[in-house]
Amino acid sequence: MRRSALAYGLLASVALTSPVMANDDVKKASADPNNWAMQSGSYNNWRYSELDQVNKSNVKDLRVAWQFSTGVLRGHEGSPIVIGDRMWLHTPFPNNVFQLDISDPVGPKIVWKYTPKQDPSVIPVMCCDTVNRGGVNIVGDTLIFGQADTTLVALDANTGKEKWKTVNGDPKKGETHTGFTLVVGDKVIMGTSGAEFGVRCHVTAYNIADGTRAWRAYSMGPDEDILVDPEKTLSLGKPVGKDSSLKTWTGDQWKIGGGSTWGYASYDPDANLFYYGTGNPSTWNPAQRAGPDGKQIDQKWSMTIFARNPDTGVAAWAYQMTPFDEWDYDGINENVLVDLKVGGEDRKVLVHFDRNGFAYTIDRLNGEVLVAQPYDEDLNWATHVDLDKDSATYGRPIVVASKSTFLNGPDVNSKYVCPAALGFKDQQPVSYSPLTGLFYVPVNNVCMDYEPFQVSYTPGQPYVGATLSMFPPEGKTNTGHFTIWDAAEGKIVHQHDEPFSVWSGVLTTAGGLAFHGTLDGYFKARDQEGGAELFKHRLPSGSIGNAFTYSQGGKQYVGIFSGVGGWAGIGLAAGLDKPTDGLGAVGNYAGLKSYTDLGGTLTVYALP
Amino acid sequence: MRRSALAYGLLASVALTSPVMANDDVKKASADPNNWAMQSGSYNNWRYSELDQVNKSNVKDLRVAWQFSTGVLRGHEGSPIVIGDRMWLHTPFPNNVFQLDISDPVGPKIVWKYTPKQDPSVIPVMCCDTVNRGGVNIVGDTLIFGQADTTLVALDANTGKEKWKTVNGDPKKGETHTGFTLVVGDKVIMGTSGAEFGVRCHVTAYNIADGTRAWRAYSMGPDEDILVDPEKTLSLGKPVGKDSSLKTWTGDQWKIGGGSTWGYASYDPDANLFYYGTGNPSTWNPAQRAGPDGKQIDQKWSMTIFARNPDTGVAAWAYQMTPFDEWDYDGINENVLVDLKVGGEDRKVLVHFDRNGFAYTIDRLNGEVLVAQPYDEDLNWATHVDLDKDSATYGRPIVVASKSTFLNGPDVNSKYVCPAALGFKDQQPVSYSPLTGLFYVPVNNVCMDYEPFQVSYTPGQPYVGATLSMFPPEGKTNTGHFTIWDAAEGKIVHQHDEPFSVWSGVLTTAGGLAFHGTLDGYFKARDQEGGAELFKHRLPSGSIGNAFTYSQGGKQYVGIFSGVGGWAGIGLAAGLDKPTDGLGAVGNYAGLKSYTDLGGTLTVYALP
C-alpha cells in the first residue's frame, strides 16, 4: 500500500484561512503508526510505535536500507519526522532542513533543502555542542523549528519557502536554542537554553498563523513573569502563594537565574496541560546563590517540572525536584504521560527520570509525587526523597552532607558524587511500552568530583564557576546502563551494562523491541522482556540521536541519526583534550576516540 | 584464518637499519589477495583482486558490515589500504590519517589518528576540491603520504608517530598535492598539482629512509630539468633530441607551463620503469601560448605519458597525447600495465584512457602507440589519432578546425566540443580483469562550450582564462556511462547508461564482478560479462572514491568511500550555484543536489 503525504492534506496548496488547531492534526498524523509525525512519536512522549513487522524473531535480519549524509559534522540529536512518503530532516547548527521523498525503497530524493544563514558566533555560547534535539514539527502545511540562534522559523512544508520568522532571544547574551518546539492548539511553544551563561530562561508561545508572540513564562521572577496563579497553581498539593519564586532568591539574582528549558515537552489533550522541566540555577557555585541568611534557599522555579495551560501559559502545578541545586542536576528531562495503577489506584501520571538520579512518578493532574526512587544503584548525594506528607521536608531530597558542594564550600573539591552533573540520564529520552507497562531507560552510570569557585557575571560569558572530573562509579569501568524500569513500583526490573553512557533516545515497538544507539556507534535492538540484545550494527559515527520508525510501501523502517557529539561527545565534537574540559566530560568519555569520529548520517534499516 | 599485520613484519619495532627496498615488500603485500596493500591494488594498476567469495550469484546478498565516518566533509577520493588486520585510512584536507584495527567483524577500533595542522589558505588554491586520491602507502613499517600543502610525511605505521616530513612545493604559488605517492625501491615518488595556477609541475623522488630529495623531473624546461636523455629517451620510436621541451614553448612561458602530475602512477618491476601522465599547459587560453609564428606549438611535455626509471628519474620514453592543448585534456589519467596480444603479437602494453576521449594501447617498453580509439561515441574535437608511421602527423590527433578554441580565437565561444574539459574520463581509475581480458571504464559522457579569454599571471592566483559550460551530448540527458573496453581491438564491448558521470574508481574481482560508486550515492556491482547491474545500494553520500576489497577472518569485504565532491561535485563541496562556476561543472551536475549532501564515510560490505 503506497501512502502519500497528500492523504494528510499536507500537499494541499490552499492558503491558511482559519486559525490552525494543531491538536487534531497532530493527533491524527501521529495516531497513524505508518508516520513518525513528531519528535516524540506522540504527545504523550511514549516513543512507542504500533508497527510490528520487525519483531523479536526477524530483527536479526535487519539491514541498512539506505542512508543520508546530512552534510554537517558534530552532534546529531533528535530524529527526522515522517508523514506519508515525505521525511523532514534537521541538522545541528547551521540547522539545515531537508524534505526527502522516501517513496523509492532504495533511496530518497531531496525535494528541498533550507539553509539558514546564522551568525557562527552562536557556537561558542552553546554550552554542550551545536545540537538541536527539538527538530521539526509539522502542523497542517506548516513546518516549524527553532534555530541555534533562537530564531523560530515557519516554512511551507511542501516547498520549503519561508512563511514567517521570529526571534526568541539574543545569542549575544548567551540565549540559544537546542530543545523543544511543541505545536499545540493554535500555538507553538518553544524552550530556551542559557543557564551556563546566566540567562533567565523561559518558555514562550507564538501563534502558528503569523509568528506573533502569545505569552512567555519565565522559570523565575515575579508572578506575572512566571505565569503562576498564587491561589490556583499547586505545588505538592498546596497553592504556591504570592511571590513563590522571588522569595527564594537573594536580591536580584533571579534576573540571571538560569532555569533553562532545553528538554522535550509532552502534552495531555484531555487535561489541556503541557509538561516540561527547568534546568539549573546559575551559577554552578552554590555559595554565590546562598540565601540572605547564608543558608540554602530554593531558587524556585529552577529544577522544576511545570504543568501549564498551552493557551494561556498559566501553570496548573509545579514541582521542584532539586531545590538549591549544588550539582547541575537540570530538571529538564522529559515527562512521559501514562495511565498506571499506583498503589492499587488508577492514576494519570507522568514519569520523569531526573538528572538527580531519582525517577519520579507524579500525578499529572495535580503534581502529587507518588513514587521517587533511584534508577541506578550508585546514587549517593541524597538518601531518599521524602514522601511523607506530614514532614517538613515533604517532597524534597534528603541531601548527604558530605556530598553537598555548598556545605563543603567553594574551592573545595567535593569528591565522588553520584550521579555526575550529567545525571543518570541527560537529554536522551526514555521510551514507554504499553506491551509491558515498563520504561526503557538509557542511563549514564557516572560519578564526579565537583569543585565550585567564585565567578562573576558578564552577559554572553560563561557563568559556571565549577571544575569537574567525571568517571564511572567505584569498581566499574563502564559508564552506561540500559535499564528497564517499573514506574508504579519505582524499581529496576532489568539492567544491562553498556560500555559508554547511552546518550541516544529509545524507541519501543509493538514488535516487542526496544531500539537505541550508542556513543561508540552501534544501533541496537533489545527484547522488551529482559532487555537482551537481539541485534547490533555499527553506524558510521557514534549516535546521540533518537531511534524512530515508520512504514512506507508496506515496509517497516527503523532509523536513527549517527553523528557523535553532545555533552558526552564534546571532546570529539569541539576538539578538546584536557580531561576537565567540557566540564569533565572530556576525561570521562576519552575512550570514545578509539571508536568513532564526527559526521552526521541518517541510517534507515529494514528487513530484506 | 585470522591473519595479523605481524605476518608482514609491520608491527616489528626494530629500527630501520638498511635502506628500505620497497619493491619486494610492496609486491609481497599486494600479491596476497587478503590485503589491499596499495591504492591501485598492485603496481600494475589493475585494481583487480583474486578474492572470489563474493560472486555473481551471491553479490545480491551483500550488506553493510560496518562503516566509519571520517569526520571530514567534501570529496573523498582514493581508498584505504589494508594489510592483515590493520587498515590505514586517509581523508581529504586536512588529510587526517587513521589506523584501524579491523579484526572485529562487527566494527573497527581506531588505533591512532594523525591530524596534521595545515594552513587552510591551501584550500582556495586547490583547483578541484580538497581531495586526496593518492592516499597512503606502506613500506616496511613506514607509512607515507602527501598532504594538500605538498608536505610529504612518513609515519611509523604502527604508532602513527612522525618519522620525517619534507616539503615538496609552495601553496602560496599555487603548488598543491592531491595525487600519487609511489613507493619504489628505496624511494617515494610524488606528483604535484597546480596547472590552473601557472605552476611548472614535476615528479620528485625522496629517499624513504630519511626524506631527503633524490631527484626531480619537471614536465617542461631544459633537458637537465626534465631528466631526458636527448639520445636515449624515445618518443614515437625516435630519440627526443636536444631541448625537446624548450623548443616547443615561446620564450619563457615554460616557466609557468603547468603539466601537473596529479593522477596515479604504475610501475613495471621487470622493466624498472614507472608510468604517469602530465596535465594541461597553462593557461587554458591557447592564444596566449601560440608559437613565435602565431601558430600552434606542442608545449612539450605537457599532456604526456612518461616512462621513467625510478632510481634516476630519467625518462625511457615520452608520448604526448594532446600537443598544444586547447581544451584542458590533462594527460594524467592512469596507465594500466597488461600483457596483451595486439595485432596477433604478444605485447607488453600500457592502456590509458585519456581525458581527450581516446583510449591508447601503447608498448610500455618503447612508447610505440599500437591502438588509439575513442572510448565514447560522441568525441568530435578530432577525427582520429594518426597511427601512420610515415605520416607527418604520426601519433597526433587530427583536430577538427571548428572545435579548435585556438582557431576560433579568444572571446569566441567554441560550441559543442566533446568530450568536455573533464574528459570522457577524469581522475576515476579504470580496472582490468584478467578473467575477461577487458577494461572496465567509468565514463563521463559530457560535452562543453569553451570560451577562452586573456588572463595574466600572478603567482598564487588562478591562471585559467576560459569560461565553460558543460552538458550531456545532444539527445542525451545522462552524463555517464559504464563501459567495457577491448584494448587490443580498441573497441567498446558493452556500454551502460549512468545518470551521472561515474566519478568513482572501478574494482574487478575473481568473483566475476566489477564494483564502483556513483555520484548520486549508489554502490554498484556489475557482471564482468556484459556489465549488467547485479547489486546496488545507497551510500550515505555520493561516491568519488575507488572500490577496494580485502579479506579478514575468512570473510571478503568490499568497500568504498562516499563523500561527494571533486570537480564533478564542486558545486556541493564548495557551495557554488552559478552554472559556469567550477569551470562549468556546477551547471552540468546541478541535478546532484536532489540526491546527496556532503560527508565522508567508509562503507564496508560483506555477505551475511
Ligand SMILES: O=C(O)c1cc(C(=O)O)c2c(n1)C(=O)C(=O)c1cc(C(=O)O)[nH]c1-2
Ligand atoms: O542549562 C542549559 O541551558 C543547558 C543547555 C543544554 C543544551 O542546550 O544542549 C544542555 C545543558 N544545559 C546541560 O546541562 C546538559 O547536560 C546538556 C547535555 C546536552 C547534550 O546535548 O548532550 N545539552 C545540554
Ligand SMILES: O=C(O)c1cc(C(=O)O)c2c(n1)C(=O)C(=O)c1cc(C(=O)O)[nH]c1-2
Ligand atoms: O592541473 C592540475 O593541477 C589539476 C589538479 C587537479 C587536482 O589536483 O585534483 C585536477 C585537475 N587539474 C583537473 O584538470 C581535473 O579535471 C580534476 C578533477 C579532479 C577531481 O578530483 O575531481 N581534480 C582535478
